[in-house]
Amino acid sequence: MGIKIIKKNLLKLKILQMIKKFKNIEDSQLTITELMLPSHSNFSGKIHGGHILNLMDQIAFACASKHSSNYCVTASVNKVDFLNPIEVGELLTLKASVNYTGRTSMVIGLRVESENIRTGETKHCNSSYFTMVAKDENEKSTPVPGIILTSKDEVRRYARSIVRQNEGSKRTSRFNSNVFKIEDYLNLLKESNSKIELKA
Numbered sequence: 001m002g003i004k005i006i007k008k009n010l011l012k013l014k015i016l017q018m019i020k021k022f023k024n025i026e027d028s029q030l031t032i033t034e035l036m037l038p039s040h041s042n043f044s045g046k047i048h049g050g051h052i053l054n055l056m057d058q059i060a061f062a063c064a065s066k067h068s069s070n071y072c073v074t075a076s077v078n079k080v081d082f083l084n085p086i087e088v089g090e091l092l093t094l095k096a097s098v099n100y101t102g103r104t105s106m107v108i109g110l111r112v113e114s115e116n117i118r119t120g121e122t123k124h125c126n127s128s129y130f131t132m133v134a135k136d137e138n139e140k141s142t143p144v145p146g147i148i149l150t151s152k153d154e155v156r157r158y159a160r161s162i163v164r165q166n167e168g169s170k171r172t173s174r175f176n177s178n179v180f181k182i183e184d185y186l187n188l189l190k191e192s193n194s195k196i197e198l199k200a
């Protein structure tokens with residue numbers, strides 16, 4: 001009797017997996033290269049961080065939309081560190097790939113590199129993770145196909161996204177204004193560049 005139930009459940013799982021759609025990561029991977037123009041520079045002649053963020057959002061959008069076959073919105077952006085300045089006249093290459101698929105959300109991994117045209121020298125400018133959510137025609141969040149993980153690196157990136165999400169929600173709940181207690185953080189702020197002057 002027990003074996004029959006297990007067999008039945010396994011069959012159900014197989015059917016579910018057959019119905020559920022999975023797509024190859026390579027099919028939505030994208031690369032764009034842009035020349036950095038003087039109009040994108042700040043007062044010190046380097047490229048504005050905001051321009052780079054704009055390009056990153058565009059390629060994350062394109063990659064997520066391609067994977068989900070729907071228009072997507074940016075739900076959140078994981079920390080963006082600008083590791084190296086980008087100069088006017090350099091070629092900027094952005095690469096995007098789906099790292100994780102939830103029910104309606106996808107984490108798109110981005111890598112940005114600049115290249116000096118004359119010397120060919122390349123610099124890693126930043127890596128970041130954009131969470132994009134697929135929307136249907138009525139602007140409602142809609143399910144996305146899963147991804148097929150075919151290498152250790154793909155499994156590593158997928159697992160990292162899950163762990164990062166879990167850690168993120170733990171961090172956020174600790175600082176929820178309903179549970180936050182100033183007394184718990186007075187020591188932490190003691191040596192900081194701030195002064196507490198609470199108004200009644």
Ligand SMILES: CC(C)(COP(=O)(O)OP(=O)(O)OC[C@H]1O[C@@H](n2cnc3c(N)ncnc32)[C@H](O)[C@@H]1OP(=O)(O)O)[C@@H](O)C(=O)NCCC(=O)NCCS
Nearest residue numbers: 073074075076077101102103104105106131132133140141
């Ligand atoms: C983010 C947004 C899509 C959430 O959609 P929602 O349907 O209200 O909320 P849900 O709780 O059902 O979440 C849908 C998915 O988004 C994810 N999500 C929601 N907020 C998130 C956040 N801040 N960071 C990461 N993921 C988030 C959820 O985990 C869920 O993923 P899953 O389906 O894979 O499990 C919605 O709030 C929205 O449209 N925001 C505006 C987005 C936008 O306009 N971006 C451009 C800014 S100019």
